[in-house]
Amino acid sequence: MTHPSLRALPRALSLALPRVMALSLLVPAASAPLFAQTSAPAASGTSPLQPVIVVGTREAQPLKDSVADVVLIGADTLRDSGAASVEDALRRYAGLQITRTGGPGQSSGYLLRGTTTSSTVVMIDGVRVGSATLGQAAFESMSLSEIDHIEVLRGPASGLYGADAVGGVIQIFTKKGRGPLNLTAHVAVGDYRSRESDIAISGAQGGFDYAASLAHDSSRGVSAVRPNDAYGNYNPDDDGFRRTVASARLGFTPLEGHRIGISATQSRLNNQYDSSEYLAPDYLPDNTPDFRNHLETRQVAADYRGVINPMWTTSLQLARNTDDSRSGGTVLARYETDRNQFTWQNALQLAPGQQVVLGYERVAEKVMGDVYADAPERTNNGYFAGYTGGFGPASVEASLRSDDNSAYGTHTTGGLGASYALSSTLKLRALAGTSFRAPTFNDLYYPGYGVSTLKPEQGRSVELGLNWVSGSSTASATVYRNKVRNLIGYDSDSTGTSCPDGYFGCANNVSRALIKGVSLLGGHRIGDLSLQATVDFLDARDRLTGDRLPRRAAHQESLSADYTPGVWSVGATLTEVGARPDLVEPLGAYALLDLRASWRFLPQWRLETKLLNATDRDVQPVRDYQGLGRQFWVGLRYDMKGF
Template sequence: MTRFPLRALPRAAALAFAGATSFLPLAVHAQSSAQSSAESSVNGALDPVVVTGTREAQSLRSAISDIALIDNKTLRDSGVTTIEDALQRFGGLQMLKNGGPGHASGYLLRGVGTNSTVVLVDGVRVGSASLGQASFEALSIDQIDRIEVLRGPASGLYGADAVGGVIQIFTKRGQGPFNLTANAAVGDYGSRDLSVGVSGEQAGFDYAASIGRETSDGASVIRPNDSFGNYNPDDDGFGRTVATGRVGFTPAKGHRIGLSATYSKLNSQYDSSNFLPDFTSDATPDFRNHLKTRVLAADYRGELSALWTTSLQVARSTDDSDSGSPGFMSRYKTERDQITWQNTLHVARGQQVVVAYEHLKDRVETDNYIGSPKRTNKAVFAGYTGEFGPAAIEASLRSDDNSAYGTNTTGGIGASYALSSSLKVRALAGTTFRAPTYNDLYFPGYGVSTLQPEKGRSVEVGLNWASANSSAGVTVYRNKVRNLIGYQPIVNGTECPAGYQYGCAGNTSRATLQGVTLDGAHRLGNLKLRATVDFLDATDDDTGSRLIRRAAHQESVSADYDTGVWSVGSSLVFVGARPDGGQLGGYGTVDVRAAWRFLPQWRLEAKVLNVGDRDVQPVRDYQALGRQAWIGVRYDMKGF
């Protein structure tokens, strides 16, 4: 393939960022306000509402926490094909990918590891308890209404693992008259994407349902001459089916009973090796990951009075993975039952208290553990938010009692002050903890059942500026983590239990994660510009070395021109060098897109991802796809 010269990409990224913000006064603010301005002013929505920052609805503009909102229009029009791409471009996450779409991925939120970020789907905690992470590769963009990314300490709100923050995904909910949507697209690497959905509300009932199917022949996920001899030249494709459904009934104003369900089935190929009796490795078998995820939930929300709103949710999530080569498959199945009862008390104008009880029970079934371990977590939570003219404050306190690792109490406090109608300063501090995963606790020959949670303390400050068509911002943060859970090589019966021959999981070290996020958004007529720059210093305090796979900087720039009939746009993402079994060089990709609304309900779309056909190594020895062209058609009965 012809390669596009990107030697000057860092300089280009800087120039693009400068161009995107050159229209802005030299004022700065937090990412939450930049996203608020981008969504309310640039996208035309008025004061969007988020819930993740306080567990209750609040306007994004008034949020003290650092929240990025990625709405449905952004997901639909930006040309992103995966949740991972959306989170990297608009949420500021660094993504770790074992190949292209449909393959295992990790994520770093403010430099914090994958298993230190909570992921929710419609308020339900999801993911594998064995690995301690959610599988974004099992989800589809087409079924999502919006994504909220809370960056920063959130254990005081959401308990274990909310060290880096919280990612909450909302599926579509019916509103208005009956609507039908559909999308069909084809792309390089034998890629296909097809989805259809219906939604609406009538006579007190609201409903939404969708189903989608994606397939791709892919390419080899492992690079030739990899470190461990796992390369297999065959293509590693995937097939994914995702279905969602939500239905609700409103028997009286202010009261709603709802049911929701999501289901996904993923079959993806990957490269690995089996070890033969003579200890040689064999990379020729067809390795596959069969992953099924399910979320079922029933909920009620009611305004019992002008002062009291209550909500109750009962849910079960399942993450069922069966992976390996024929005859050597390993299964890990997580079942998680969750009950949440939350009450909001409106104690005075502009002030509210939220109290909640949460009961969480995890069970894991696998061939690799002895028995089927389980653990139960009982938590109580209280939060307060108040607005006093130009000032606002929020506070949270939570206690988690876990059957596996005891009791942990966390909390947070924050405040903001509006210096003018467009300028606001804010500060936030909190304590966090990460629970040991089931592998950390129970994996034979490695897990230690007495392992303690990681503990953290985090602070951040920001300055907000936003006008009718522009925004800019800065957020500065520092996160100190102790008792990091990692590999402990000492096997003398003191650091690891007696009988462990190859080391064990242990509370081994401390780390400091600190950084700065700069962003800007501007609308000039039909032109929308957006840019984000993240600087990260992630250091192991015991050794002084950088934590692996953390890039020191990441930039994202996008520009879109939309006349209503025609639209064109381009995005650039650049990730800096990072340590990973040596030093991986930085990489950058440019995507372009165009759309033509040839009828009010019909739109023809085209995009080219990785225009320069860059050789991208997201993690050591793995490779992403090269240049990929897509063309498709989209239908929306209500019009675009």
């Protein structure tokens, strides 16, 4: 019997091809030279011109050899695409659906392959980041200027990364020093009194490598909430933000093949938002205060990587991630998450093309603040193994992991995948795996809501993909099916039947989900013209009711064209987001057109302009919230090395 996901593929392809062919076809997933203009650092013996990734197997491998569905977003793409934020870059090039409570600087959710925000692992330089209370990383606190490249593994990966890798893994890599001293700087101004500035240095000399950057952004913004919202939170004042991000990396190589490094990143975000508070003595809603969120995030890490012998490479990392938030109007509430992480990983080369990865990872989490005065700590010990093998035209990848958590017990997950080169240009991929999402601290312990006996969500998935590469043309198609049970959600029970006595509703394992979809990516270059696109179709439903899961668009497309005849460059990106259910009625579809141009008037200097939301579309990213209208930017960029 044909699998239901496969039966859906021909129809999805027939719908997608007219959109794709309109731009002469797309951008690649597992072989993306257009995205990989600056790839991950090459492993020893690997050509530096060949895109290399880490996220697929936790060890460096050529992107073209990956069995998993991986997208690499390179440094040049991040710099030249005109993307307004990390979230926008992930939406354009990796197909993530973004839910943001207002304009830039506001809290952002992200849906990878239709899973919830807390079902995707986010890492910076190998350090798991994000709030353990909310179960998500604060992309709104990140700056594109600090990032070297991003790797996105699309699909379950708990077999290597443990809890929360139901939708996939996003690995963000900050800049690392290479070669002679380099200085870069950038300043820009835009509508809504928006400002951007950043400066960075990097290089390597005498066994040392170094990189440091500092960025500051601000904007007046618009009111985050629309008039006549359902909860009466609208306040006509502008809700802007200020953000400062600093990062530094230092490494020392005492012997060839051995490197010791330290890194640190700190971000401070001050953003305004609309809400209401209910204070004594009358406890009536008051939306007039100036509500603000003061968020500080920090990541520090020390690491060692050494080639012990030709067969054995070992890596050690000790890291700490902190999310410290103070938010509110007249009264501020504080939430602080501390996460300490230790990872020991070993790569064993059994034979040419045969590698085993063995590792241990310990994560200890603690939440402090006004609400969580008595919340317990929790620790997780994870043991994982991975295998990668090549057998002529065939490749195999396998993973197995056991996680023992003090709060919700032991879970074992794994994955198995294989690929086969049908020809020199066409490769077939197939993967299957299990995954789970851990309850957040809010789910377990929030007073009047959390339930300490909550079970983790569990998923089972299969996917089938095709990758095609021919000269400067690339394309891929992936069809997937993911069953998730024990979905964690809000249970409105107030009788004490499923929620504790005295609760007016609680967190509970309320449902099951079936998520199916088709992802198409690709690219084509004709002389100075490059064309790129991502097209995603999604059917995410509650298996008990048959209803679509909230805030998931049935389709999303991003189509880009860039023309660079010399010192000039012009480009455009069209992003279309389909209708999606949200609260009592669906939100309509919308399309955004972004334009960009640049002029390199000297080898090291470039003048840049961009026009975001060129058609001034009224965007409602989440029910009752609004994004920015048309926004014009002009900026100046300096690079000591030139472009």
